[in-house]
Amino acid sequence: MDRRLFIKLLSQSALVSYGLLACPYLGWAKSAFDYALEGQELIQQKNFAEAIKALKESTRIDPNSDWSYGLLGRAHLGLGQKAEAVAAFREAVRLNPLDTYSRMMIEIVTQKPLPKLEKKKKPVSPLEQEAYSEEALMKSELKAEEGLEYQVKRVVIDAGHGGFDSGAVGKSGLKEKDVTLDLSLKLHEKLKADGKVKSFLTRTGDYYVPLSDRTATANQHQADLLISVHINANENKTPHGSETYFCSEKASSSEAEKVAALENSVIKFDEPYKKKAGYIDIEEILLKFEQQLYWNESGKFATTFQERFKKWLPLKSRGVHSANFYVLRMAKMPSILLETGFISNANDEEMLKKPAFREKIVNAIARGLA
Ligand SMILES: [Zn+2]
Structure with a gap:
């Protein structure tokens, strides 16, 4: 049949x-x-x-x-x-x-x-x-x-932070927003040259883009993956390495929750979401319904991505985690947020300054995507 x-x-x-x-x-x-x-x-x-x-x-x-x-x-x-x-x-x-x-x-x-279903056994025909x-x-x-590889054909690359929002700043003054922009532009160029994955950027310069606009860009381009590129930071100087996040309602750990809180902190500059009283936003309802599917897919892809990514980069892999990231939550596609290195760690910061190391990150991301 x-x-x-x-x-x-x-x-x-x-x-x-x-x-x-x-x-x-x-x-x-x-x-x-x-x-x-x-x-x-x-x-x-x-x-x-x-x-x-x-x-x-x-x-x-x-x-x-x-x-x-x-x-x-x-x-x-x-x-x-x-x-x-x-x-x-x-x-x-x-x-x-x-x-x-x-x-x-x-x-x-x-x-x-609706009233709960009563489970009655219907007689089953041979055809059924x-x-x-x-x-x-x-x-x-x-x-x-x-179990097969998730095929990414259209990706939206989001360079974290920008403009007045520097993101995390290292001891030597290295700014997260500058590293993420450089990595994203280079990744965009590389993907264009490779020709397998079509890519789009949420920002191309040093200016601020609201979190909701970044997601909207990904939705407009009907991408099949949104990747938000970030550099991690911690009040403790010891943590180092890379980790991949996906969106979930509840954080996978208190550490993950802190990372999301840091990345979400600019949400106060976003336009407040206007909702008429008594009005049900149909798109919101549908998205809620479909969100869980995207998040499940994101979790699976995040694992595959981090597995591939870590092979190509001399940075410790800190695995895959999840938390409620505003930039990911309204995406109508699977989405991940990459924290590649800790700007708060002296060694990682030194490496992140080097163009050769950034090149390695870009290659590792590209390998991670396909
Ligand atoms: Zn960030």
């Missing part, structure tokens, strides 16, 4: 009509499934109005597809049409009470919990049985694929 057919079987509780699927191949009219796929793609392109048209066509042809109704709800949310969205999600749940996504979306939008075993097979295949 091919995947399209399998997805169709799963998406329809009624498990109907092989015939509809055959139509497009035979040059006949588009099937409900084709319209649903089209709708899904349009949602990804944020063309919600067109997505709604395609998905309505899908549900008109096949009113039993909870998958199409779930997508229709998602498309309405994209236009901020809460009532229509909830109606579509409700239809999806009515057709398939096990549709977790739609259930969750109803709860988020209405801010009311086949679909379930295909599902198990696909899940195990996906698990195996997860």
